[in-house]
Amino acid sequence: MRAVRCREPGDLDVLEWTEIDDPEPGPGEVLVEVAASAVNRADLIQRMGFYPPPHGVTDTLGLECSGRIAVLGDGVSGWQVGDEVCALLAGGGQAELAVVPVGQLMPIPAGVDVVTAAALPEAGCTVWSNLVQVAGLQSGESLLVHGGASGIGTMAIQVAAALGATVIVTCGSQDKLEHCRELGASYAVNYRDEDFVAATRDATNGRGADVILDIMGAAYLDRNVQALATSGRLVIIGMQGGVRGELDIATLLGKRGAVHATSLRPRPLPEKAAICRAVVDGLWPLVSSGDVKPVIAATFPMSHVAAAQQLVEDSGHIGKVILTAAP
Numbered sequence: 001m002r003a004v005r006c007r008e009p010g011d012l013d014v015l016e017w018t019e020i021d022d023p024e025p026g027p028g029e030v031l032v033e034v035a036a037s038a039v040n041r042a043d044l045i046q047r048m049g050f051y052p053p054p055h056g057v058t059d060t061l062g063l064e065c066s067g068r069i070a071v072l073g074d075g076v077s078g079w080q081v082g083d084e085v086c087a088l089l090a091g092g093g094q095a096e097l098a099v100v101p102v103g104q105l106m107p108i109p110a111g112v113d114v115v116t117a118a119a120l121p122e123a124g125c126t127v128w129s130n131l132v133q134v135a136g137l138q139s140g141e142s143l144l145v146h147g148g149a150s151g152i153g154t155m156a157i158q159v160a161a162a163l164g165a166t167v168i169v170t171c172g173s174q175d176k177l178e179h180c181r182e183l184g185a186s187y188a189v190n191y192r193d194e195d196f197v198a199a200t201r202d203a204t205n206g207r208g209a210d211v212i213l214d215i216m217g218a219a220y221l222d223r224n225v226q227a228l229a230t231s232g233r234l235v236i237i238g239m240q241g242g243v244r245g246e247l248d249i250a251t252l253l254g255k256r257g258a259v260h261a262t263s264l265r266p267r268p269l270p271e272k273a274a275i276c277r278a279v280v281d282g283l284w285p286l287v288s289s290g291d292v293k294p295v296i297a298a299t300f301p302m303s304h305v306a307a308a309q310q311l312v313e314d315s316g317h318i319g320k321v322i323l324t325a326a327p
């Protein structure tokens with residue numbers, strides 16, 4: 001089969017769409033004939049050599065895929081060869097064939113085509129696990145999402161709005177702000193020329209945000225704590241603004257606030273399976289009803305993976321960038 005690999009750590013020119021041996025599913029795994037995958041910012045970091053796959057996972061890129069089941073491994077029940085599926089992966093989705101632990105296999109939500117379904121697993125699992133399971137976001141609460149136009153952000157806006165929360169986002173351009181409003185954000189802040197702490201207070205009658213979903217890490221830590229409401233929950237899922245910051249404990253304590261930090265890829269299989277089940281039960285009905293729509297910025301064949309990663313590297317996209325396996 002052909003797969004997206006990096007010849008060595010480096011720039012976009014190390015990416016190749018190349019022949020490698022077909023993978024084989026072990027016990028508890030299935031082999032999926034891949035229709036599509038999607039680019040995640042983590043792919044760029046892996047390509048540069050800073051985010052290796054967990055032990056035992058292929059170094060073929062791709063944290064998600066969609067397609068049809070081709071082979072069932074030993075002990076797999078509840079699925080049939082030919083079923084259309086999408087899957088959360090620790091790697092290997094950007095290939096013609098992908099091995100999937102059965103707990104990370106999900107049906108495609110009704111009304112979504114098999115290629116578009118590749119946009120859902122990573123953003124769906126990240127957003128649902130952090131907003132619902134970690135932060136316990138409730139109807140009537142407020143959510144501040146940084147990077148509202150990202151793959152994660154476009155999903156978070158729609159999920160939070162569907163749950164009845166008021167959504168505030170940050171983005172870096174007028175075009176992105178407008179898109180986020182169309183997706184359900186009530187307030188959109190251009191982080192390049194506005195202070196998101198003041199904007200969040202204005203949007204919440206001075207209370208601050210009940211939940212913050214953060215991708216910037218150190219650069220936003222202090223201002224995120226300032227922007228938090230009493231009993232607020234800050235959930236950090238990215239470090240685009242650095243890894244070491246200073247936490248204002250006095251302010252956090254005064255607000256009885258919580259700071260969480262989570263990552264999805266290295267979790268044990270049972271934890272990922274539990275997240276996938278929660279996503280199928282809770283999020284897929286919102287997708288099927290049209291309350292949450294996959295947002296696709298562009299679609300490239302996997303052979304053009306460098307162009308797809310370039311688009312994400314330049315932040316020229318809104319939502320997800322899809323890669324199709326068909327030539």
Ligand SMILES: NC(=O)c1ccc[n+]([C@@H]2O[C@H](COP(=O)([O-])OP(=O)(O)OC[C@H]3O[C@@H](n4cnc5c(N)ncnc54)[C@H](OP(=O)(O)O)[C@@H]3O)[C@@H](O)[C@H]2O)c1
Nearest residue numbers: 040041126147150151152171172215237238262263264315
């Ligand atoms: N922990 C986990 O389990 C987990 C799982 C999935 C993803 N993530 C993280 O979530 C983040 C988003 O992932 P993705 O694949 O959706 O990436 P993406 O689509 O490439 O989005 C990155 C976004 O960051 C925005 N951005 C850059 N500087 C910003 C700033 N100063 N303030 C606010 N936004 C800013 C960019 O938009 P502008 O043009 O508006 O700047 C862009 O939309 C990444 O950091 C990724 O590592 C974490």
